[in-house]
Amino acid sequence: MDILLTKIKGHDRKGVIGCIEVKKGDSVKSGDTLLTIETSKSAVDITSEYDGTITEILVEAGQEVSIGDKLFTVDGKKAEAKKAAYSFGLAKAKVETLDVDLVVIGAGPGGYEAAISAAKEGLDTVIIEREKLGGTCLNWGCIPTKAFVKSASLFSEMKKSEEFGIFSSNLSVDMKKVLERKNSIVETLGGGIEYLLSSNKVRTVMGEAKIESANCIKVKNKKEDLTINTKNLILAMGSQAMKINIPGSNLDGVLTNKELLDIEEIPESLTIIGGGVIGMEFAFVFSSFGTKVTIVEFLDEIINIIDDDVREVIYNEAIEKGITIYTSSRADEIIKTEDDKLITKFVKNDESRFVVSEKVLMCVGRVANLEGVDWEKLGIDLNERKNAVKVNDKMETSAENVYAIGDLNGRMQLAHVASHQGFTAVKNILGESHEMKYNNVPSAIFTIPEIAVTGYSEKEAKNLGVEIAIGKFNFAGNGKALTAGEPEGFVKIIYDKTSDKAIGGSIIGPHASDLISIITNMIENGTSQKDASEVIYAHPTTAEAVHEGILDIYGKAIHK
Missing domain, CATH: 3.30.390.30 (FAD/NAD-linked reductase, C-terminal dimerisation domain)
Structure with missing residues (x-):
C-alpha cells in the first residue's frame, strides 16, 4: 500500500522533507511519526495511518513534495479510526508522570536554545512555556521591533528618493500592512522554533508550570496533566515591562512595548517616558512614520550606556527628525482630557511642565518575572535588591541543580546573553566547569x-x-x-x-x-x-x- 501526503497544515500545499524518522523494514503503528515536512511557516510531523512494515521509502531529505505525492509503501493495513466519544466539553486531560534529565521553564531565546543544546548532548529534556514559543524577544520585543524599524527606515529612504534620481508621490504608511508583515515574520520564526524543538526530541508543554520542588514540576493544560520528575531545572521565565507608579499610568492609551507593537493606526503624537534603548528605538520608528514624538527622560542624558561622542550624533539625528527631548525630567502624572488626549505632567528644574499627546509609551525598564513562585520554600535566594534570582557565573542558584538564566537573574537583559547563559548552564549540568564572562558582550x-x-x-x-x-x-x-x-x-x-x-x-x-x-x-x-x-x-x-x-x-x- 502507498502512504500519500494527504495534508500538511492549514492552507499549505507543499513543503520540503526534513528528517525521515523510519528506515526500510521498520515496523510502524498508527500515529507513529514517519517524517517531518518544513513549510514557509512551520514544521509538521507526518504520522502513519497504518499498522505494518515500511517496504520502500520514496522520498529523501531536502526533497520538495506536494499534496498527493507518494511518500512510502507499507505492508500492512489501515488502522481503524477510533470513534471519539462526545465529551460535552468536559474531556479530561491525560494524566502522566515523566522522569527526565532536565526541565526548562520558559521558551524564550535562553530557554529554548538551552533545551536544544541539552537534547543534542543526550539529555532527556522537557520545556514548558505559558504563552508563546520564542518568549518576549520573538513575540513582543527584538524581532517585531526590528520589523517596525525596517518599515520605518524604508519609508524614510523613499521620502528622499529624489536624491537618487527616483521620483515618487503619494507615499503613505498602512499600519495594518506593517502589522501583517510583522506578524508573518513572528509566526514563521515561531514555527521554526517548534520544529527545532520537535526535531531534537525536546518535549514541549504549553501551560503554567507549578514548581513543587527543585525536582518536581507540575503543569496542566486542556490535553495534559503532567507531573515531571527532573534531575535538573533551568529557570528562564524572563521579564515584563514596568510602568512607573504615577497617577494615570493605567489610563487607556498608556502603553508598553507589548501594546504598541499591535497598534493598528499611527498616532498623531506620542510621548515616550524613558529615553533609554527601547524608548529611542520607538522614537525613531514613529517619528519616521510621521508621529510627533516627545521624550521625557529622568536621567541627564538619553541612552546613558553609550559614550558622549556617540550620544551627540544620535541626539542630533533625533532633533533633526523632529523628536523633542527633555532630559533631567521626572514624569509625575498622566491626565486624560475631555477629547481623550493625554497630558503628561513632568518636572524639570523644579518647574512643572506639560506635554499633550494621543498616546503615552512607558519605556522605564523591565522587571524579572518572580511572581507565582515561593522562592524561600524552594531554597532559592534572590539578589540584594530582591528583584531577580541570585546566581553565580555558572548560572547556579542557591538550590542544588537549579539554574537561572536570562532576564530572571538580572545580570544583563539581552537575548544573546540569555542564550549563552543557557549554554553555560547546560555545560555545568553535563559536568563541565564553565563560567560566563561579561567583559565583551556586543x-x-x-x-x-x-x-x-x-x-x-x-x-x-x-x-x-x-x-x-x-x-x-x-x-x-x-x-x-x-x-x-x-x-x-x-x-x-x-x-x-x-x-x-x-x-x-x-x-x-x-x-x-x-x-x-x-x-x-x-x-x-x-x-x-x-x-x-x-x-x-x-x-x-x-x-x-x-x-x-x-x-x-x-x-x-x-x-x-
Missing part, C-alpha cells in the same frame, strides 16, 4: 542610524585607569556609506596601550549592528593592532571603516 541599538557597542566604553576604560589609544574613522570618508546616502556616524576602537590589544569599541552608522562583531572577535582573540591591520577587507564595503579605525589607532588611517 549590544545593538536599532535607532536610525544604528548604534552598536562591545567591551569597555571609553569612559569605563579611563575610569579603570587603563592607558588607552583610540582609533576613529567617520563614515563620511567611506565610499560604500556615501553611495548608500548614509554618511552619518563613525567607528571607534579602544586599545590598551600596555597589552596592544583591543578592549572595546563603538559604532554608529550603517550596518553598525553587523559590523560590531568584527571588534568583538578582535577583543575575544586578543588580536594585536599589527595583526588586525593586516586583514584584507573587501572594497567597497562599510567594513572598510573598521579597518581604517584599526589603522587610526596609531595615526595611520589612509582616508582620514
